[in-house]
Amino acid sequence: MHAHIRWFEEYVAGFLTGNPEDDHHLQLKREHSLKVLDEARAITPTLGLDAAAERAAHLAALLHDAGRFPQYRAYKTFRDSQSVDHGLLGARTLRVEGVPDVRDARVRALVRGAVALHNRRALPPFASPELALLARIVRDADKLDIVRIMLDHLRPGGQRSDVVVLHxxxxxxxxxxxxxxxxxxxxxxxxxxxxxxxxxxxxxxxxxxxxxxxxxxxxxxxxxxxxxxxxxxxxxxxxxxxxxxxxxxxxx
Structure with missing residues (x-):
């Protein structure tokens, strides 16, 4: 995953502006993405995936919030209802940018699909069993780390940010x-x-x-x-x- 992480770090750096408040929110999403990768790495060994599916799950976890960065740059919010569906935006971004260092068409399609579906209220019936499984891995990993972040902001004496608590x-x-x-x-x-x-x-x-x-x-x-x-x-x-x-x- 080293090459993928390096690509992701460079991708995030392209959105930093030097404004401390804006960059703080973007760096929060950067850290979150890396921790979601860690969460996915803890889940996948329990599922008996083949090597390609496991790689796709890890890469989708790392890139699941690729849409958050252009979303925040354009709208200064992480609330999809007030801006844009960040899952779909992330999938479109990866289609334009290219899934980094992946030649396998199956893996690329799975990664983009899992990114597009990770924030849906429920998975759609058209998702293949393989895509649905990968999306569920990303959804679980994402939730586990979001709870960590939100507790940091909601507990007494914790950090406060209207952007993070969705205003x-x-x-x-x-x-x-x-x-x-x-x-x-x-x-x-x-x-x-x-x-x-x-x-x-x-x-x-x-x-x-x-x-x-x-x-x-x-x-x-x-x-x-x-x-x-x-x-x-x-x-x-x-x-x-x-x-x-x-x-x-x-x-x-």
């Missing part, structure tokens, strides 16, 4: 009952229902319903992500059943 309001007591209902029904939360940072916490918790591999659920549990996210929510009786629901899913 949501800070209100310690407010949350969306609709997202709680979605979690209790076994669904992931709806971005459009988010109004406050508590809603983002709920959304992150809802992702346990979309962790596809036992290794991913185990990592989420053992790293204390569920404990810390639940601890950020207000003490409200409407949230009492939520804890049991989350741990029941993680223990499957």
């Amino acid at each position: 949501l309001e800070e209100d310690p007591e407010r949350f969306s009952p609709a997202i709680v209902e979605q979690i209790m029904a076994g669904r992931i939360g709806d971005y459009s229902a988010m109004r406050t940072c508590n809603d983002f916490v709920l959304l992150l918790l809802s992702w346990v319903h979309d962790l596809n591999f036992a290794a991913s659920r185990r990592a989420f549990r053992l790293r204390g992500h569920a404990d810390e996210l639940l601890g950020l929510l207000p003490r409200d009786p409407r949230l009492t059943p939520l804890r049991d629901r989350i741990y029941t899913v993680l223990d499957t």
Whole structure:
């Protein structure tokens, strides 16, 4: 992966402007991409992939957010609903730039496909079994590291960035009952229902319903992500059943 990482580093450098705030957000996505690669490398050995599929999964993990950099340059936001679908933008970017140092057409197609699908609410039925598997690897790896980043920004005394928390309001007591209902029904939360940072916490918790591999659920549990996210929510009786629901899913 050394040549791929070198290409990615040069790609990111092309978007840096010297503005400390903008470059901070772009470097955050750079670090995130490298950590998602690490997460994918921890998941794939448990799945019995052939060498080409494993390589494609790792490369897709590294490049999954290729669209974030032109997105931020054009719109100064990471919120797709206020700008552009960064998964599709990333796939288009890789089609224009070329998937770095990959001659195998199958691998190139899998990488672009996984990048395009990694941020979908659900995978479309037209995805082949092989593409769907790779997209699920990237989706799990992405979620695991996003939770790390968001906890850094949401916990008391943590970093603060309106861009990272998608410009949501800070209100310690407010949350969306609709997202709680979605979690209790076994669904992931709806971005459009988010109004406050508590809603983002709920959304992150809802992702346990979309962790596809036992290794991913185990990592989420053992790293204390569920404990810390639940601890950020207000003490409200409407949230009492939520804890049991989350741990029941993680223990499957």
